[in-house]
Amino acid sequence: MESIPFWLFGFAFYYPIVMSFFWMSGGLYYYWRRERKAPPRTSPPAMDRMPMASILIPCFNESEQVDETIAAALAQRYPDFEVIAINDGSSDDTAEKLDRLAAHHERLRVVHLDRNMGKANALRMGTLAARSEYLVCIDGDALLDEYATHWMVWHLTSGPRVGAVTGNPRIRNRSTLLGRMQVGEFSSIIGMIKRAQRVYGRLFTVSGVISAFRRTALHRIGYWADNMVTEDIDISWRLQMDHWDIRYEPNALCFILMPETLKGLWRQRLRWAQGGVEVMLQHSPDLLSWRKRRMWAVLGEYLLSVTWAYTMLLIMVLWALGKFIALPPALHIETLLPQWHGVILALVCMLQFAASIIIDRRYEARVGRNYYWMIWYPMVYWLVGMLTTVVAVPKGILKRRNTRAVWVSPDRGVR
Incomplete structure (x- = not known):
């Protein structure tokens, strides 16, 4: 009879391998069919009509970044738009x-809320103040590329069932090892996954830092939920469960700040992981309907990732217990150090990074110089991702369902 560690190591090894090739094949297919011969970022497709767009920027304690964020939003190469900042x-x-900026820019309006009610509520207030059917939403520390609004509104106007478009976040701060690794992560992991999910059916989530929505779609599903830690995952699931299409537009660039300390990275990834758990608990019962079968792959992929995290935890626990007590041979784990399977995982990981660099050179010419630093990615981010998932599951289950999710100022890296 084969030992339990054999099955544990088998799943822990094959799951990331299979998913990596799954993402690479989908991402490269997306690139070959939709990006390879697409017009360059600076020449977005012509539109029969260019309706007004509203750029919503929820802000909480953004004093250091607000000037450049507003300046980038106001510099859009799009004929008819307004900018609404929600304090x-x-x-x-x-x-x-914000008031000083509004006095100098006619396109800018400011909505002041008297207390911190959370990003979801701020976006709802901004939507009520907006004059357009098409809403481009960015974070208060993000720099929107000048052509991003055109690319996103083009998608929203291309079909009546397009409910949202997610853009392409790019990392601004790259002064530390964590910052440089996140450059590769957003290309090879996040960007590749969104391309693959777009090919295979449904997206797990839009990027909360840059996304665009059709107001009619938001109205049908009740706008953003203020009791979810990650309002972007929740709104993505509810839109797609209501049969709205979500698209990915890599030409819609947005330059963002990310954590560059382990404490800041942990808090951010724990929030992301908890948000996924909350959305799964909230919506998975509704997905049993055959009409919502296209979301089954998204749910299945997420459940497998949670299973992988707990499998890795069990392997570590069995190894640690074996150092203090005599375990049965069927439960004994000799070492956690990478052996031949670790080398294969690292090679596949680097292959995925290489594939993403080939794609992303279109949007960032010098992205390849971060390739060297990605060798450290599995040791840092896989461990952080595994541990945050393990912590997030009980935290999400035990969370009071009617608790409002309010702002917490994040780590924005070394400036």
Whole structure:
């Protein structure tokens, strides 16, 4: 009879291998069919009509970034748009800076909320103030590329069932090892996954830092939920469960700040992991309907990732217990150090990074210089991702369902 560790190591090894090739094949197919001969970023497709667009920017304590964020939003190469900044009860001088900017820019309007009610509520207030059917939503520390609005509105106007478009976040801060690894992560992991999911059916989530929505679609599903830690995952699932299409547009660039400390990275990834758990618990019962079968792959992929995290935890626990007590041979794990299977995982990981660089050179010419740093990615981000998932499951299960998710100022890296 084969030992339990044999099956544990088998799943722990083959799951990331299979998913990596799954993402690479889907991502490269997407690139070959939709990106390879597409017009360059600076020449977005012509539109029969160019309707007004509203750019919504929820802000909470964004004093250090608000000037450049607003400046980038106002610099859009799109003929008819407005910018609405929602100050969600900031305790710094964000409100004063926004008012000064609004006095000098006719396109900019500011909505002030008297206390911190969370990003979901701020986006709803911005939607109520907006004059357009098409809403481009970015974070208060993000720099929107000048052509991004055109690319995203083009998608929204291309079909009546297009409910949302997710853009292509790019990392601004690259002064540390964590920052440089995240450059590769957003290309090879996040960008590749979105391409593959778009090919195979449904997206797990839009990027909360840059996404665009059709107001009619939002109205049908009740807008953003203010009791979810990650409002972007929740809105993505509810839109697709209501049979709205979500598209990925890699030409819609947005330059963002990311954590560059282990503490900041842990808090961010724990929030992402908890958000996934909350959405799964909230919506998985509704997915049993045959009409919502196209979401089954998204749910299945997520459940497998959670199973993998707990499998890795069990392997570590069995190895640690074996150091103190005599376990049966069927439960004994000799070592956690990478052996031949670890080398194969690392090679496949680097192959995925190489494939993503080939694709992403179209959007960032020098992205390849970060390739060297990606050798450290599995040791840092896989471990953080596994541990945050393990912690997030009980945290999401035990969370009070009616608790409002409010802003917490994130780690924005070494500036």
